[in-house]
Amino acid sequence: MIGCLLIHGFTGAPYEIEPLAEHIRNTTNWVIKTPTLPGHGKTLNLKGVSFSEWITAAEDELVELLESCERVYVVGFSMGGIIAGYLATKYPVYKLVLLSAAAYYINPKQLVTDVKEMLRDGFAKTLTENELFLRYKKKVLETPLRATIEFRKLVRFIRPQLKKINIPTLIVQGECDGIVPLKSAYYLYKEIGSVEKRICILPSAKHHVCYGEDQKKLFEEVDSFLHET
Incomplete structure (x- = not known):
């Protein structure tokens, strides 16, 4: 049996990786786990939550998979990618x-492009239809400064x-990721000790790579x- 975490x-939830998780469910018979980290989910409650709790929660899920599966793959998105890398060690x-x-956070150049797009939609009175604006507004309003420090x-x-x-x-x-800059991928490629490693750049994708035209x-x-194999 193969498992995939x-x-x-x-500040996200399993919806961020759900399209990929659903694709894997539909094309394999693997055991798929998409846990919600402490303080996360549709409603954020991050006050007082430490980064070690996020690691421990993911670790517990991985241990369960390892106990029941002969082979386990781990997929991590954004902060989840950093946690995934740690678990792999x-x-x-x-x-x-x-x-x-x-590994790095905030891509200034792309962020400026995204803000310009939001401003344009604001002037056109269609800002409430802008997916990026709605997503980031929610995160900014519901994310305590302490949680960002923990991240x-x-x-x-x-x-x-x-x-x-x-x-x-x-x-x-x-x-086109306005949150994690391209240099993060190249930094990871340089730092990761594995001999077998590769980079895939999606030319049209923003931060949420599981969504969009790529x-x-x-x-x-x-x-x-x-x-x-």
């Missing part, structure tokens, strides 16, 4: 997929561990990587 990002994960993994502490804690990753790794990055390409790349 998919870990969502900071501690447990016998077979393959690792990093989606928009947040940054998590990244600083895990970065030095990346060189210990020695399993096949696929790094996927959207070229979705088919994403699914193809992940399928090819996970199914090859």
Whole structure:
């Protein structure tokens, strides 16, 4: 039996990786887990939650999969990608997929482009239809400063561990990501210790790579990587 753990990002929920999770469910008989990290979900409750709790929650799910499956893959999105990388240094994960993994945070150039788009929609009085605006407004309003500090502490804690990753790794990055810059993918490629590693750049994808016009390409790349022997 094969198991696959998919870990969502900071201030997010399983919906962030659900299109990929659903694709894998529909095309395999694998055991799929998409846990919600502490304080996350449709309603955020991050006050007082430490980064170690996010790691522990993902770790517990991974241990369960390892106990019941002969082979386990881990997929992590954004902050979940950083956590996934850390887990791969501690447990016998077979393959690792990093989606928009947040080794660095905020892409100033793309963020300016996204803000201009929101302003244009604001003047056109269609801002309430702008998906980026709705998503980021919710996150800004519901995210305590302390939680953001915990996120940054998590990244600083895990970065030095990346060189210990020695399993096949696929790094996927959207070229139009306004949250995680392109240099994050190249940094991960340089730092990860595995001999077998590759980068896939999706030219039209924003931060949420599981959505948008490059979705088919994403699914193809992940399928090819996970199914090859």
